[in-house]
Amino acid sequence: GAGVSQTPSNKVTEKGKYVELRCDPISGHTALYWYRQSLGQGPEFLIYFQGTGAADDSGLPNDRFFAVRPEGSVSTLKIQRTERGDSAVYLCASSSLGGNEQFFGPGTRLTVL
Amino acid sequence: KQEVTQIPAALSVPEGENLVLNCSFTDSAIYNLQWFRQDPGKGLTSLLLIQSSQREQTSGRLNASLDKSSGRSTLYIAASQPGDSATYLCAVDEGGSEKLVFGKGTKLTVNP
Numbered sequence: 001g002a003g004v005s006q007t008p009s010n011k012v013t014e015k016g017k018y019v020e021l022r023c024d025p026i027s028g029h030t031a032l033y034w035y036r037q038s039l040g041q042g043p044e045f046l047i048y049f050q051g052t053g054a055a056d057d058s059g060l061p062n063d064r065f066f067a068v069r070p071e072g073s074v075s076t077l078k079i080q081r082t083e084r085g086d087s088a089v090y091l092c093a094s095s096s097l098g099g100n101e102q103f104f105g106p107g108t109r110l111t112v113l
Numbered sequence: 114k115q116e117v118t119q120i121p122a123a124l125s126v127p128e129g130e131n132l133v134l135n136c137s138f139t140d141s142a143i144y145n146l147q148w149f150r151q152d153p154g155k156g157l158t159s160l161l162l163i164q165s166s167q168r169e170q171t172s173g174r175l176n177a178s179l180d181k182s183s184g185r186s187t188l189y190i191a192a193s194q195p196g197d198s199a200t201y202l203c204a205v206d207e208g209g210s211e212k213l214v215f216g217k218g219t220k221l222t223v224n225p
Contacts, residue, residue: 004156031211042117042202043157056212086196091156100145100164102213104157 002026004105006092012111013082021077021108025094032075033093033102034067035059043091049075082112115140115202115207119216127192134188134219136203141184147213148177148188149202157202161188193223 005024013019025032031050035043045059049069057067064082069075079086089109093102116139126132136146149153149157161170161177163186169178176189190197200220204213 006156032148033212035213040217042204042217043213045212048211050211056210059212094159101147101159101162103159104149106156109154 001080004092004094004103006090006105006108008108009106010111012113014113015082015084017082017112018051019079019082019110021079021106021110022102023075023092025075026096027050028096028105029094029099029103030072031095031099032069032099033095034075034077035091035093037089037091039088046054046090047060077107079110082110084112087112101111115143115205115214117203117205117214117216119201119203119219121219122217123220123222125222125224128193128195130223131189131191131195132193132221134190134201134203134221136186136188136216138184138186138205138214140208142180142208143181143205146177146179146186146203146205148175148186149204151200151202151218153199160201190221193221195223195225197221197223 005023034046037043048056052072064080066078089107091107093104120135130220148160163179174191177185200218202218204215
């Protein structure tokens, strides 16, 4: 595709449920990033993949959050036992090998009731 | 720990004005600074990337400068238009890592 895509665009779930958020990076981009943005704040880093491996997961808030990128392209962010505080917009970005510029997708708005 | 501050938090100007948005960061050991635009309910659009060896970048009516030693960047918008209304975010990498640290943004409103 021409840009980074994310699905679903909106997700409403109940407290305690499990959710998966998907990111399709720009074709050929080897680096993929997940960020989380709360209302009125800038995005906050969660995790960074280079290829299939998580090169930096220091931003994941706790062990309920997990992300995978099994084939080095599409990535899935998984949240277990969701809490109301997990409500936010989850943004995905990608960049090319050796590239510095990150390109963002439209985000998934997660609402935990 | 890298911290990014953007001033002002909000700005309202009449159409046609030139304006400057400010960004400051606490750790000058950066490789890149990136300016983004975010429209309500949307993702981020990359506007300009300045590498640490550069002092400025220009794209159309936008000009971004970087003073790495003082931890400051400015985004200059010439001849503002109502379509420029959006939130502008500044981000820098942390300690040369790949992750970006963002400011809270400046919400710009350009009135026709």
